Amino acid sequence: MKQRLWLALAVTACATAGGLAQERTVALMNAHLIPIDGPEIERGTLVMQGGKIVAVGADVLIPAGATAIDLNGKVLMPGLVDTHNHIGGVSGGDGSAPIQPECRVWDSINVRTGAFRRALAGGLTTLNLMPGSGHLLSGQTIYVKIRPAETIDDMMIRDADGNPCGGIKMANGTNSIREAPFPGTRAKSAALVRQKFIEAQEYRDKIARAGGDPEKLPARDLGLEALVEVLEGRRVVHHHTHRHDDIVTVLRLSKEFGFRVVLHHVSEGWKVAEQIAAAKAPCSIILVDSPGGKLEAIDLLFKTGGVLERAGVNVAFHTDDWITDSRLFFRMAALGVRAGMSREGALRSLTLAGAEMLDLQDRVGSLTVGKDADLIVLDGDPFSVYTKVLETWIEGEKVYDRSKPEDYLYAVGGYGAGHDIDPYFCCFGHGE
Amino acid sequence: MTTRNTITVISLLTLLAAPLAAQVAIKGGRVHTVSGDVIENGVVVITDGRIVAVGPADGVSIPAGHRVLEGAVVTPGLIDAHATVGLTGIYNQKQDQDQLESSEPIQPQLQATDAYNAREQLVDWIRSFGVTTVHTGHAPGELVSGQTAILKTRSGTVEDATVVGTAAIAVTLAESARKEGGKSPGNRSKMMAMLREALVAARDYVGKQERAGDDADKRPGLNLKNEALAGVLRGETPLLITANRAIDIASALRLAKEFEVRLWLDGAAEAYLLIDEIKAAGVPVIVHPLMQRPWGEAENLSYETPAKLRAAGIPIALQSGFEGYVPKVRVVLFEAAIAAANGLGMEGALRAITLDAATLLGIEERVGSLEVGKDGDVAIYDGDPFEYTSHCVGVVIDGQVVFEGSR
Incomplete structure (x- = not known):
């Protein structure tokens, strides 16, 4: 009896792991469409079926049998993609070593934390959940959709082979400079990283030379396996870096070992925009309300997004939640616009640009036929403080509705909206 | 000369x-x-x-x-009704963080004006968004962390900038004031007991002074702690009590009633649970930064608290608060924007960071x-x-x- 129950649970888990995949056909009509991959459409319709967008545009016919919902001119745009988020109580490597690629963030996530509900209230649908920046390499990250979930497996975005999609988190600068065995200087930080990547190259080559001969294969090493994925471009490096010289160091290491990198935070990116552009490195940036608070963020300015955009860099914003609240993601891009970023660029920076940095541009990030029906409905201009996210849809299913009291609680806060777990401290207590 | x-x-x-x-x-x-x-x-x-x-x-x-x-x-120039800016600096290094002195839990004699840096870059920063007056001083984190002051955000010296030298005595009724390792205060009851003892001691001190009259031999020696608290007992200086949980807000109200002292409630994340009690006490609320992170004792904070308190007729003001990390200073204009969008409205939020803040702080004749x-x-x-x-x-x-x- 007990065994049969377990079997039934396992079947249920598999069914939900693939996504929500709503089967009925739903048409959202009379919407102000912001498709991201094309110009805004004053009045248009989007049709979704089977969790996918099946039609979108100004002259779309609503299929017979479809459930039609009149949005009365409200804004409809893709769900937001957050390339750097720490909610769910994430952890990666522990204090034993500065480089721990064997650690996976998804072994630590509590999907029941209210922060996921707040993220939906902010219009976020896709997240890169990351371990912290207190290590040179703190572990493997995971890309998730904020689907209703019993376990983190229900949230995972998987590739064609069913493997969870994710990157790897690295950091340089002061956060990862700590007491031994952590590095004491910037040069030592780079040297340790370099040594580890050489080890991964040798491990990869040994495996290739073994030609499948079990006698010649090296002992399996979980950390080096992850780094080989990095060397082969299958796993992107998400690299925390603030100061201009640290940014350039990341570019140097990336070139040296040929790994694909997304630069994160990039507080002084405006000082080295040309170098970043020349390296074709995308930037996932953050803005906070004042410079300082840590030495590396003394020159953090609202203009970073605009400067990088004009230099031709692919720019996304990220919340770094809990550094900034996921409910205020639009606000950050609006501050970018305030300081010179284009409206189109800022909208892209919350959606398609982030999707590209996670290799998910074929699935999310724009209102495009064939992509997942991850959508948000707004009651006004995305960059106005007075605008509210009214609804959030993931894969054709409405997962947040501001008009429902249980969702509204997370949108504005109130008694009971608090965390059920402690927040994640990425870098307190050392380095700053 | x-x-x-x-x-x-x-x-x-x-x-x-x-x-x-x-x-x-x-x-x-x-x-x-x-x-x-x-x-x-x-x-x-x-x-x-x-x-x-x-x-x-x-x-x-x-x-x-x-x-x-x-x-x-x-x-009007904006008023930040509670900050630590000027005592806290942009670098967040030991040498530019003067907001908290932890050698003793009760130090009402610490003057904010002795620690305020009028040339601090973060003062420049908030000024450039329209903030012209700031109520700043010793931070939450000790039971009685020190005094606060009201200053113009102009550069120069603290003397040039000061509007009110001693605005309030900062009190913390929160976890951050709790001590470990057998030191006091180790819990909430002890915090309240220590506050009551300090006020009783100050009352005795004032009584001795009054009974001594002009007789120098009978006068107690000048005690800066008691002098500072005497101002509270005389009703000249309010207690600025940082309390976020409803139980701590209730304790603050109880203390103010017992000693008949003026109270400015600060933070007050769960104030919406005690609207009747706060209103009956006639106490104003300096509401936490709206974008403060919702965790710890502020985990249940609401964007709608300013609107709810004002609708109940409770005087409110808004603040930039205190941050230990980033952003090292918040901008009260930005915090008010969130209140504007969550029930307070544009003009209502503007009033909260101008005339209402001035009235709450007692400087409405000037700003x-x-x-x-x-x-x-x-x-x-x-x-x-x-x-x-x-x-x-x-x-x-x-x-x-x-x-x-x-x-």
Whole structure:
């Protein structure tokens, strides 16, 4: 009896792991469409079926049998993609070593934390959940959709082979400079990283030379396996870096070992925009309300997004939640616009640009036929403080509705909206 | 140099400086006086540092020699009703963090004016968004962490900037005041017991002073802690009690009632649970930064608290608060924007960071609205000040243009 129950649970888990995949056909009509991959459409319709967008545009016919919902001119745009988020109580490597690629963030996530509900209230649908920046390499990250979930497996975005999609988190600068065995200087930080990547190259080559001969294969090493994925471009490096010289160091290491990198935070990116552009490195940036608070963020300015955009860099914003609240993601891009970023660029920076940095541009990030029906409905201009996210849809299913009291609680806060777990401290207590 | 000569020199300098700096007129597409109606196409005239005229552009003449500034929206200079800026600095290193002294849990004698750096970059930062007055001082984190002061955000020395030297005594009823390892206070009951003991001791001290009269032999030795708390007992200095959970807010109200002292509730994340009690006590609330992170004792904070308290008739103001990490200082304009969008409305939120804040802090005779006779403190914006994409394009303090640009 007990065994049969377990079997039934396992079947249920598999069914939900693939996504929500709503089967009925739903048409959202009379919407102000912001498709991201094309110009805004004053009045248009989007049709979704089977969790996918099946039609979108100004002259779309609503299929017979479809459930039609009149949005009365409200804004409809893709769900937001957050390339750097720490909610769910994430952890990666522990204090034993500065480089721990064997650690996976998804072994630590509590999907029941209210922060996921707040993220939906902010219009976020896709997240890169990351371990912290207190290590040179703190572990493997995971890309998730904020689907209703019993376990983190229900949230995972998987590739064609069913493997969870994710990157790897690295950091340089002061956060990862700590007491031994952590590095004491910037040069030592780079040297340790370099040594580890050489080890991964040798491990990869040994495996290739073994030609499948079990006698010649090296002992399996979980950390080096992850780094080989990095060397082969299958796993992107998400690299925390603030100061201009640290940014350039990341570019140097990336070139040296040929790994694909997304630069994160990039507080002084405006000082080295040309170098970043020349390296074709995308930037996932953050803005906070004042410079300082840590030495590396003394020159953090609202203009970073605009400067990088004009230099031709692919720019996304990220919340770094809990550094900034996921409910205020639009606000950050609006501050970018305030300081010179284009409206189109800022909208892209919350959606398609982030999707590209996670290799998910074929699935999310724009209102495009064939992509997942991850959508948000707004009651006004995305960059106005007075605008509210009214609804959030993931894969054709409405997962947040501001008009429902249980969702509204997370949108504005109130008694009971608090965390059920402690927040994640990425870098307190050392380095700053 | 004699005192008389010093005064002469200062007067001369003032005379020389005043005509250059303090004569200014500000024209605005919309002038929010706050105390009265919004004036379309209005003008504010400042002479010798004070507002001398406010009205429609076609009804107010700008005196010759006045410099003219212009903007789409003109408001009174903003007031941040509680911060630690100036005691906390941009670098967040030991040498620029003077907001908390942890050698003793009760130190009401610590003056904010002894630690405020008027040239701190973060003071420049908040000024450039229109903040002209800030109530700042010792931070939450010790049971009685010290005094607060009210200052203009002008640069120079603390003397130049001070409006009120001792504004309040900062008290923390929260986990952050709790001590480990057998030290006191180790829990909530002990916090309250220690506060009551300190106030009882100060009352005894005042009683001894009064009974001694002019008899120097009978007077108790001057005790700075008791002197500071005597001001509280006399009703001159309010207690600024940081309390976020409902139980701590209730404790603060109980303490104020027992000792009949003035109370400014600070933070008050769960104030919406005790609206009747706060109203009955006649206590104003300086609401936490709206974008404060919702965790710990503030985990249940709500964007709608300012609107709910005001709707109940409770006086409110807004604040930038205290951050240990980033952003090292918040901007009260930005915090108010979230309140504006969550029930308070544009004009309601503006009032919370101008006239209501001034009234709560007891400085409404000088600042908080654009009225004749008040200090010439003005902020100029290129649109709705609360919109993310609007800019503060000019700031005037005491008639001096202290910021121009667009940040």
